[in-house]
Amino acid sequence: MEKQKQVSVEKKEEIEELAQLNKWKNFVNENLWPAAEDVLQESKKIWQEIQEKLDSNTLDKDTKKTIQDKISKEKQEFQKKLKEYRSALEKDYGPIIPIVAGIIYHDAPKIFDDVSDYLDQLPENLQIERSLEKMIENRGIDRQSFIKIVEGVVTDAREIYKKEKKLLDEAGVELDLASLMRVPFNLVFDRLPETERKKFSFFVSVDDEMKGKTIPYEEILREVLKELITNAVEVMKENGGTIHLRIAKNNNNIVLKLEDSGPGIPRENMDHVLEEGFTTKPGGTGQGLYLNKEAIEKIMNGSLAVESKVGRGTKFTITIPIPT
Numbered sequence: 001m002e003k004q005k006q007v008s009v010e011k012k013e014e015i016e017e018l019a020q021l022n023k024w025k026n027f028v029n030e031n032l033w034p035a036a037e038d039v040l041q042e043s044k045k046i047w048q049e050i051q052e053k054l055d056s057n058t059l060d061k062d063t064k065k066t067i068q069d070k071i072s073k074e075k076q077e078f079q080k081k082l083k084e085y086r087s088a089l090e091k092d093y094g095p096i097i098p099i100v101a102g103i104i105y106h107d108a109p110k111i112f113d114d115v116s117d118y119l120d121q122l123p124e125n126l127q128i129e130r131s132l133e134k135m136i137e138n139r140g141i142d143r144q145s146f147i148k149i150v151e152g153v154v155t156d157a158r159e160i161y162k163k164e165k166k167l168l169d170e171a172g173v174e175l176d177l178a179s180l181m182r183v184p185f186n187l188v189f190d191r192l193p194e195t196e197r198k199k200f201s202f203f204v205s206v207d208d209e210m211k212g213k214t215i216p217y218e219e220i221l222r223e224v225l226k227e228l229i230t231n232a233v234e235v236m237k238e239n240g241g242t243i244h245l246r247i248a249k250n251n252n253n254i255v256l257k258l259e260d261s262g263p264g265i266p267r268e269n270m271d272h273v274l275e276e277g278f279t280t281k282p283g284g285t286g287q288g289l290y291l292n293k294e295a296i297e298k299i300m301n302g303s304l305a306v307e308s309k310v311g312r313g314t315k316f317t318i319t320i321p322i323p324t
Helices: 003-053 061-095 094-109 112-122 133-141 143-154 157-171 184-188 218-235 288-299
Strands: 200-206 242-248 254-262 303-309 313-322
Touching: 003 061, 003 112, 003 133, 003 143, 061 112, 094 218, 094 288, 112 133, 143 218, 157 242, 184 200, 218 242, 218 254, 218 288, 218 313, 288 303
Parallel strands: 200 242
Antiparallel strands: 242 254, 254 313, 303 313
């Protein structure tokens, strides 16, 4: 009798989880994706205008400035909605979905930055890649990617972790964790022109205890790492440098350390880099690092710490507990 009761409780939890997952998938389809589509449509219009000016040889300095102003305006209008939208979401979804929505919303408008960077190099350098579709793909702006991120949050990461570990152990398969965690590096570096890519080296090292293992919250971690790597590349764009990701186990925690050889963070900014709204970038929103910190703390029950020395580089440490 007791066993029957236990089974029914588990079944009830499974049904509730599926209902929540469906609710959040609907949210992606009805809210998140249409908003991202607006960004894509505007970027496509601007892209088309650039191509027309190129084809007619009318892309002069004044025309470039007019288009850049338009890009800036579109990006600012979209980002202005972000904070209000996230606050409204908390009433219906609690704290977690606004964090996920924020990460996606923060990333989607960066397609405007890609178009802006491309425009900056024209018409002097016509050999650079002319594919908006490739830029969008590298940014991961598509409906299925959004749903996958949400699924990774809604579904109990503890159970996924345990199931994946059991399957890998039974099959005698070792997961190539280093290759898996190279994905965010590839997504960032694929967006760079070839001449800039050559300035950078990146490495992923996995401690023996973590080799062949799986990591919980993999989808969200990739988004977090992509943001941190993007920031590192931006500050090292002029001179290039090295970015190194180390993955280790420390007691009952998984620790990821992302270290760059960049210019470092001034001491007066160190206490503020993870605060909402703090930015040193022109046109920045101060949302990226804050949203990633929120995701690590509230979704993964972990922590994000930063160390930096001017002239020596910056290190971000992500610590997340191993599900038991």
